[in-house]
Amino acid sequence: MANQIKSPVVDATGKTRLRESLERAKRGEGPSVGQWLEFPGYSLARTVAPLGEDISIFTLKGLYESNTCWQWILIDTEHGNIDDRDMYLQVGAISTSGVSPIVRIPASEHWMMKRALDCGAHAIMEQAEAVVRACKYRSARWPQGLRGAGAMFAHSAFNQTGRDYLLSANDNVMVCVQIESQKAVDNVEEIAAVDGVDMLFIGPNDLAASMGHVAFDHASIPEVQEAIARVLKAGLDAGKYVGHFALSADVAAAKYKQGFHFVNCGADIVAIAAWMSIEMEKLKSLVSTKADEEKPKEVNGTNGDLDTTEDPKTATEYN
Missing domain, CATH: 1.20.5 (Single alpha-helices involved in coiled-coils or other helix-helix interfaces)
Structure with a gap:
């Protein structure tokens, strides 16, 4: 049943459905697919997260089998109408539906990253390289980690105790760096090489706008497409996951065939309209x-x- 509480992790180590689906995508077994939320509301997230449950859409195409259509739901607090309170509610709604919650934060502020992590996000999406330090607890591997250890809710989203979460979060929480400006493209090889960056994600509208073009025309602008190809190559060469924004199944499938691992298939505001x-x-x-x-x-x-x-x-x- 869609209303039953399900696990957003796949094993006792706290490996998330997001990470598992990305590993499958890297093996060529189908894309890591999710949805994009721009609207606030627990009920909306609780409704969208389990959609397509028990429909093994990728199995029908000879790809991997999945318990749900979505492996993740992204909460867009950058462009969406979602405040801090709604972010907490939606992360809980998504994780208890057996899907990985991702939070796209509005700015490279340490406290914003901490709030998203502490409410249980399985991944953070942001532009700055500094996001890695903000997402890591200080440890032998991450001596520069800045994350505070007072998370009261995060362990629940990983089906762990608070102690187990502290011990495994550095490995389980994913860091997705957005490449949405000409400056980021110019430095993409260096960004991809940063230890702790798990994924490069392309927002084609913002990228096109930063290059002086009309955002919605990105698909027909050679300069933008060349930049996207450079980002994809940099990510693949560095062994990182690479994602691309997609508002339709056609675009999502095309991007997967090009080599992208992570694609959304629409967004709530687009679907409703x-x-x-x-x-x-x-x-x-x-x-x-x-x-x-x-x-x-x-x-x-x-x-x-x-x-x-x-x-x-x-x-x-x-x-």
């Missing part, structure tokens, strides 16, 4: 068809009215 538009056009068509069916047929060349003109012969007979 598209569904409403399609259904309204369908309603107009159905109403128009019904009206045509009920319209009286023409009789004797008139527009549906009976011809009441008297036949001269008949009139004479009755006079």
Whole structure:
């Protein structure tokens, strides 16, 4: 049942569904697929997260089997209408649906990263390299780690005790660095080489805008596509996962075939607007068809009215 609490991790070590799906994607067994939330609300997240449950869409195509269509849901606090409170609620709703919650934070602020991590995010998406230090607890491997150890909720999203979470979070929480500017593209090889960066993610609209183009035209702009190809190559050469934003199944499939591991398949705001538009056009068509069916047929060349003109012969007979 969709309302049952499910595990967002796949084993006792705390490996998340996100990481498992990315490992599969790297093996060529199908993309790591998720959804994008721009709207706030626990109920919305709780509804979207388990959609497609028990439909093994990739198995049908000879790819990997999955318990859900989505392996992750991204909460967009950068561009979406989602505040700190809603972020906490949505992370909980998503993780208890058996899906990995990812938080895209609005700025490279240490406290923003800490809040997202402490509420249980399985991954953080941000632009700066400094995100790695902010996401790591200080340890022998990460002596420069800046993350505070006071998380009260995060371990629940990993089905762990607080102590186990502290011991494993540096390995389980993923760091996704956004490449959304010309400067980032110019330095992408260096960024990809940073220890602790798990994924490079391309936001094509912001990237195109930063290069002086109309954001929504990115797919037809050679300069932008060349930059995207450079990012993909840098990520693959460094052994990192690479993701690309996609608002449709066609784009998501195309990006996976190009070599990207991580793709969304739409977004809540796009899905709602598209569904409403399609259904309204369908309603107009159905109403128009019904009206045509009920319209009286023409009789004797008139527009549906009976011809009441008297036949001269008949009139004479009755006079």
